[in-house]
Structures are given as C-alpha cells and as structure tokens.
Amino acid sequence: MARxxxxxxxxxxxxxxxxxxxYVSASYNNTIVTITDLDGNSVAWSSGGTIGYKGSKKGTPYxxxxxxxxxxxxxxxTFGMNVVDVIVRGTGSGREQAIRAIQASGIxxxxxxxxxxxxxxxxxxxxxxxx
Numbered sequence: 125m126a127r128x129x130x131x132x133x134x135x136x137x138x139x140x141x142x143x144x145x146x147y148v149s150a151s152y153n154n155t156i157v158t159i160t161d162l163d164g165n166s167v168a169w170s171s172g173g174t175i176g177y178k179g180s181k182k183g184t185p186y187x188x189x190x191x192x193x194x195x196x197x198x199x200x201x202t203f204g205m206n207v208v209d210v211i212v213r214g215t216g217s218g219r220e221q222a223i224r225a226i227q228a229s230g231i232x233x234x235x236x237x238x239x240x241x242x243x244x245x246x247x248x249x250x251x252x253x254x255x
Contacts, residue, residue: 141167141203143234148227149191150216153180155188157195157222159208168198168203171219188218192225200231210236 141161149156158169170191172182180186197207210226210233211218227233 125182133242137255139203141205143207144199144205144209146192146195146208146210148188148212148214148219148226149221150188150202150212150219151221152183152216153192155216155218155222157188157192157226159195159199159205167203168195170194170195170198183216183218185218185221188216188222189225191218192222193229196226196229196231196252200229207232207234209234211239212243213239244249 144159144161144167145164145181147158147160148236149158151171151225156169156171159167172184172187175187175190175194177187196205196208204246208222208231212223223236225235
C-alpha cells in the first residue's frame with residue numbers, strides 16, 4: 125500500500141489583537157508582566173527571571189523595567205497590539221518602573237488600575253491560652 129505524501133499544512137493566519145490588558149504582579153522577590161487580550165487569554169508574558177536575573181536581583185525596579193519592555197515587544201511583534209489597560213497587583217519595588225516601561229515602549233496606555241489584594245479584617249486570632 126502506498127504511503128500518503130506529506131503535504132504542507134497551511135499556516136494559521138496571524139491573529140491581530142489591537143487592544144488588551146497588561147497585568148503587573150509586583151512582589152518583593154519578582155515582577156511578572158502578563159499581557160492578555162480583552163477576553164483574558166494570555167498573549168505574552170515576561171518576568172525578572174526570564175530576563176536572566178537570579179535571586180534578589182529579580183525584585184529590582186530595573187528587572188521589572190526590562191520584563192515589561194520584553195512582554196510589550198512580544199505582544200507588538202506577534203499580535204500588533206497597540207492599546208492596553210494596565211492592572212497592577214502587589215507592593216513590590218518594580219510596580220512604578222514596569223508601568224513607566226510599558227508607556228515608554230510605544231504602546232498606548234488607556235488606564236492604570238491598582239487591584240492589590242487588601243485584607244479587610246485579617247484572619248481570626250488564635251484562641252486565648254488557658255493555664
């Protein structure tokens with residue numbers, strides 16, 4: 125029986141996403157920047173670790189700046205994204221620098237929102253010790 129010849133499968137057409145969201149998760153140890161479309165599907169991401177930093181250097185503002193610029197570059201080249209809403213979570217040192225890097229990389233920032241988790245009344249305290 126003759127083997128079927130391998131034909132070229134047609135390449136998927138490049139999706140063009142003009143608007144999306146940039147999530148900046150800034151902890152004390154690292155800053156993760158994720159760019160999604162408006163439905164929340166991840167398009168591109170980067171962090172201090174993927175840039176090449178290890179250890180405590182990942183949490184620095186400079187690493188956050190490089191991570192944000194890298195994620196935006198991926199989103200622009202692959203999907204042609206040019207407008208984002210920025211959503212920031214956490215209290216790390218890279219928050220502000222990541223936002224500045226997104227603005228400086230040629231993508232239009234429509235809005236900036238702080239969505240940091242805030243404890244309302246904390247956990248229930250331990251019961252009192254009785255001797």
